[in-house]
Amino acid sequence: MSPASIAAPALVRARPTPPVRIVHLGIGAFHRAHQAWYTAHAADAADWGIAAFTGRSSVVADELRAQDCLYTLIERSSEGDRSETIESIVDAHPGDDVTMLLELLRRAEVAIVTLTVTEAGYRLDDDGRLRLDDPVVAGDVDAVRATRGTDAVPAVRSVVGRLATALRARHDAGLSAVAVVPCDNIPDNGRALADACRAFVEAVDPGDSGWLDQTASFVSTSVDRITPRTTIEDVATVRVLTGRSDSIPVVTEPFTDWVLHGRFPSGRPAWEDAGARFVTDIRPWELRKLRILNGAHTLLASFGALRGHATVDAAIRDPECRNVVERWWDEVENGLPDGLDLENYRASLVQRFANSRIAHHLDQISQDAPAKMRIRIIPTVLHELDNGRHPLAGLTAIAAVLVREGIRPDVTSITTELRRLSPALAARSDVPRSVADIARELERQSEALPLGPMTMPEHRRQHP
Ligand SMILES: NC(=O)c1ccc[n+]([C@@H]2O[C@H](COP(=O)([O-])OP(=O)(O)OC[C@H]3O[C@@H](n4cnc5c(N)ncnc54)[C@H](O)[C@@H]3O)[C@@H](O)[C@H]2O)c1
Ligand SMILES: O=P(O)(O)OC[C@@H](O)[C@@H](O)[C@H](O)[C@H](O)CO
Numbered sequence: 158m159s160p161a162s163i164a165a166p167a168l169v170r171a172r173p174t175p176p177v178r179i180v181h182l183g184i185g186a187f188h189r190a191h192q193a194w195y196t197a198h199a200a201d202a203a204d205w206g207i208a209a210f211t212g213r214s215s216v217v218a219d220e221l222r223a224q225d226c227l228y229t230l231i232e233r234s235s236e237g238d239r240s241e242t243i244e245s246i247v248d249a250h251p252g253d254d255v256t257m258l259l260e261l262l263r264r265a266e267v268a269i270v271t272l273t274v275t276e277a278g279y280r281l282d283d284d285g286r287l288r289l290d291d292p293v294v295a296g297d298v299d300a301v302r303a304t305r306g307t308d309a310v311p312a313v314r315s316v317v318g319r320l321a322t323a324l325r326a327r328h329d330a331g332l333s334a335v336a337v338v339p340c341d342n343i344p345d346n347g348r349a350l351a352d353a354c355r356a357f358v359e360a361v362d363p364g365d366s367g368w369l370d371q372t373a374s375f376v377s378t379s380v381d382r383i384t385p386r387t388t389i390e391d392v393a394t395v396r397v398l399t400g401r402s403d404s405i406p407v408v409t410e411p412f413t414d415w416v417l418h419g420r421f422p423s424g425r426p427a428w429e430d431a432g433a434r435f436v437t438d439i440r441p442w443e444l445r446k447l448r449i450l451n452g453a454h455t456l457l458a459s460f461g462a463l464r465g466h467a468t469v470d471a472a473i474r475d476p477e478c479r480n481v482v483e484r485w486w487d488e489v490e491n492g493l494p495d496g497l498d499l500e501n502y503r504a505s506l507v508q509r510f511a512n513s514r515i516a517h518h519l520d521q522i523s524q525d526a527p528a529k530m531r532i533r534i535i536p537t538v539l540h541e542l543d544n545g546r547h548p549l550a551g552l553t554a555i556a557a558v559l560v561r562e563g564i565r566p567d568v569t570s571i572t573t574e575l576r577r578l579s580p581a582l583a584a585r586s587d588v589p590r591s592v593a594d595i596a597r598e599l600e601r602q603s604e605a606l607p608l609g610p611m612t613m614p615e616h617r618r619q620h621p
Contacts, residue, residue, distance in 0.1 A: 166402070168228070168401050168402075170244055174206060175202065175203055178204065180208050180210070181272070182252070183252075184209040184273075185217070186387055186409075189243065190409035191384070192207075193246055194431070195413075195415060195431045197245040205426040206245065207245050208250065208261055209226075209249045212274050220404050222248075228243055230409065231398070232409060233411075233512070234514070235508075239411075253312070253314070259322065265332050268335055268425065269335060270323070272340060276341055277525060280316070285343075285352070286353070286356065289356060291315070293318075294318060296314065297311070297357070300318075302361055324369065334422040335374070337351075339375075343532075344447060348375065351373070354369060376418065377418045379443040380415055383410045383509060385517045386521060387408060392405075394406075410515055416433075416434045417433060417436070417439070441497055444493055447533050448489045448537055449499070449502060449506065452489060453486065455522070455529050456481065456550070457472045458522040459526060462523065463561065463603040467518060470511050471513075481554075482550075485554065486499075488541050488550050491537075491540065538555070538582060552591050552592055553599075557595075559574055559596055560600050566599075566600055571593040
C-alpha cells in the first residue's frame with residue numbers, strides 16, 4: 158500500500174470551541190492566512206470564534222465543515238515550512254444562506270463583520286460608487302423591497318445587498334452596533350463600503366438610511382500577506398509535515414501586516430497581540446501598500462509575463478524586471494509622505510517577491526489589471542508629470558497592462574483606452590504617444606521570446 162493511500166488522522170481541536178463573535182464574508186485563502194490567524198493569535202482567542210460564509214460556491218464551507226473548520230496554515234519562508242493548526246473558525250456556511258447570516262447578526266454577542274470578497278465583489282464603478290444599475294444589485298434592491306414588512310428573507314446575491322440586509326436585521330432587533338471591517342485592497346475600504354451600503358439602503362427606501370450609522374461602524378484597513386491559491390501539492394505537503402489529513406490547508410509567507418482605523422463599538426479581539434496596528438491616519442500606510450506592493454505586482458504581472466515569466470519570484474530575478482520595479486518604487490516614493498520606513502519596506506519586499514518557495518502566479522495577480530491600475534499606478538504617474546518628471550516605469554506599467562489586455566499599440570487605440578482609464582492622463586500631450594511607443598517595443602520583445610509571444614492571461618482567455 159502506498160503512503161498516500163493510508164488514511165491519515167484528522168485535525169483535532171486542542172482548545173474549547175470559542176463562541177461566534179465574528180462573521181466573515183468571503184472565505185478564501187487570504188482570510189484564513191490573515192484575519193483568522195490574527196484572531197487565533199490574540200491573547201483572548203478563547204472568546205472569539207468566526208462564522209464564515211463563502212462568496213459564491215459552497216465548496217470551501219463544505220470542506221471546512223468536514224474537518225470541524227480546522228485547517229493547517231503553512232508559513233513558507235525561503236528556508237522551509239512551519240505549520241500550525243488554526244482554530245479560530247468555528248462554523249462555515251454557503252454565501253447564499255442569507256437566513257443564517259441574518260440569524261447571526263441578530264445575536265447580541267456578535268460584534269464584528271469582516272470581509273475579503275475581492276475588489277470586484279463590491280460592484281463599485283470607476284469612481285468607487287455602488288453600481289446600482291448592476292443587474293445583481295438591482296435585483297437585490299427589488300428583492301429587499303418585496304419582502305419589506307414581512308418575515309420572508311430576501312434572496313440577496315450581492316455582497317453589499319447581503320451585508321445591508323444583515324445590518325438591517327440587527328437594527329430591527331434593537332442591538333448594539335457592530336464593526337464592519339473590509340480587508341480587500343481598496344483605498345479607504347471602510348468608507349467605500351459604508352458609502353456602498355448607504356447607496357443600497359437609499360435605493361430600497363429613499364431617505365431611510367439614518368439607522369445605518371447607529372448599527373455599523375465601518376473600519377478602514379490596510380492588509381498585507383502574500384497568500385497564493387492552495388494547490389494539490391500543498392495538500393500533500395501538509396500530510397508529510399503534520400501526518401494529518403487536511404483538504405484545505407493554506408500556504409502563506411512569514412511576513413504579515415494589518416493596519417486598522419475605526420471604532421469597534423461592541424469590542425474586538427486583542428489583534429495587536431499578533432502585531433496589528435491601530436492608527437489615527439491610515440492613508441499613508443494604505444498608499445505605501447497599494448502603490449509599492451500592489452503597484453509592483455500589477456507591473457510584474459504584465460511586464461514580467463511579457464518577458465515570459467509565470468511567477469513573481471521568476472520575474473523579480475530577471476534584472477530587467479527588477480530594474481523597472483526599483484524605478485517604479487523611486488517614482489512612488491516621490492509622492493509618499495515621510496516616516497513610512499520605505500527603505501526597509503522595499504528591501505524586505507524584494508526578499509518577499511524572490512521567495513521561490515511561494516509560487517505566486519502572475520496570471521492570478523493580473524485579474525482586472527486595468528481597473529487596479531487606476532488606483533495603484535496612475536496617481537503616481539500624474540504626480541510625476543505634475544512635477545516635471547518623466548515617469549518611465551509608470552508608463553511602462555500602463556503599456557504592459559494594455560498590451561496584455563490585447564490593446565493594439567497604436568496611438569489611436571492607446572488614447573481610447575487611456576481616456577477610459579483616466580481622462581486626465583489621456584489629455585497629457587505626449588503620454589499616449591510614449592505609452593504607444595513603449596507598448597510596441599514590449600510587444601516586439603515578447604514576440605521575440607524563444608517560445609513565441611506570450612498567450613493572453615487565463616482570465617482573458619475565459620472572458621474574451
Ligand atoms: N491573497 C492575497 O495575497 C491577499 C493579500 C492581501 C489582500 N488580499 C485581498 O483579499 C482578497 C481575497 O483574496 P483571496 O486570496 O482569499 O481570494 P479568493 O479568490 O479566494 O476569494 C475570496 C472570497 O471572495 C469570494 N469572491 C470572489 N469574487 C467574488 C465576487 N465577485 N462576489 C462575491 N464574492 C466573491 C470568493 O468566493 C471567496 O469566498 C483579494 O482580492 C484582496 O483584495 C489578498
Ligand atoms: O487582486 P489584487 O491585485 O488585489 O491582489 C493580488 C496580489 O497583489 C495581492 O493578493 C497581494 O499578494 C497582497 O495584497 C499582498 O498583501
